[in-house]
Amino acid sequence: MDGFSFCISNSETKEPILFSKYNFSNSIKTPELLLEEIIKIFNSDKDLQQDFSSVFAIHQNNLATLVPNQLFDRNNLAPYLNYTVKTLKTDFITYDVLDTTSASNVYIPYVNINNYLFQNFGEFEYKHHSTVLIDKLLSYSxxxxxxxxxxxxxxxxxxxxxxxxxxxxxxxxxxxxxxxxxxxxxxxxxxxxxxxxxxxxxxxxxxxxxxxxxxxxxxxxxxxxxxxxxxxxxxxxxxxxxxxxxxxxxx
Structure with missing residues (x-):
């Protein structure tokens, strides 16, 4: 809610080509207002107006919790968040399977941002930031x-x-x-x-x-x-x- 950044990489070598970051002066209060800021960035930044072979989005928020796989039921996700996150009946809840440990990450992504990215790029992948962070650090250590x-x-x-x-x-x-x-x-x-x-x-x-x-x-x-x-x-x-x-x- 406090910024947006993106990296463009070579699809074959995976080497980064370009990085850009937008910091918002104040933290955005709602996903609706966040989408307005994202649309402004996409409309003004020529680097985002290209065709890409693949797109990967990372949602950064604190609306997530880790669940050991032996306790995980993908058909009943809401209860995992009830003790730590204030959820609404209309919230879309999803999960990532971590690559480096026997756990899944249950979280609420910004669905309106996902919908906007889908309109722009078609099918794309997304994960929660803590999934990416944990997987990278476990591999690193x-x-x-x-x-x-x-x-x-x-x-x-x-x-x-x-x-x-x-x-x-x-x-x-x-x-x-x-x-x-x-x-x-x-x-x-x-x-x-x-x-x-x-x-x-x-x-x-x-x-x-x-x-x-x-x-x-x-x-x-x-x-x-x-x-x-x-x-x-x-x-x-x-x-x-x-x-x-x-x-x-x-x-």
Whole structure:
């Protein structure tokens, strides 16, 4: 609800060709207003007015929950969200099957955005952002024997993923409005998992830089912090974007 970004890649080599990002000055309040902003972007951005061999959309919101596959029933999705998400009878609920762990991700996508993309491009794939994030991080960490603490930062949300040797130990998404909220969720999660802030390594991904208040307050409590080192160096010479900030789309 706070922005829109896209990447155009070579369909054969999968190498990124172009990346663009639109940040909204205020978080959009409803999916209807979000669609209005998306339509404006599509109407004005020539790069989006091309023919593409395939389209993959990622919905980023906190309207999701992970369900172990042994407890999962694809014909009865609504109950999985009832304890964590305020749902309406008219909501369309779907799921992703994670590639790297025995779980499914139940979530509510922005159906009106999907309908608009279908009108523009025809058939396309879509997933929830946490599905892509978890799958990428589990693949990234499978050779590491240490427990890894990842924090993916968005404008008003943070996702925490903890894994070891490619196995998911913890995932959750939290809303924050202050830097104190932000560090609280990190320290609370560490405490619940008995991880010592003086010894574990925290890896930042997403919309955070070393000069930010979020980084500085985290460094006051957590000793070992670094930013994700991505394999892809598409943004190596960019003054506007960094590789760790756009890990979900380009890594």
């Amino acid at each position: 499978k050779e590491n024997s240490e427990q890894q603490f990842f924090v993916y930062v968005s404008q008003n949300e943070l996702d925490i993923v903890i894994c070891k040797e490619g196995k998911l130990i913890f995932y959750n998404s939290f809303s924050y409005s202050t830097k104190e909220d932000f560090i609280y969720y990190i320290l609370f999660t560490a405490e619940q998992l008995e991880m010592d802030p003086d010894s574990f390594q925290l890896t930042f991904i997403g919309d955070i830089e070393k000069e930010s208040d979020l980084y500085l307050i985290t460094y006051a409590y957590v000793r070992n912090i670094h930013f994700m080192n991505t394999i892809n160096n598409f943004f190596a010479d960019s003054e506007d974007f960094t590789n760790h900030a756009n890990f979900i789309l380009i890594s």
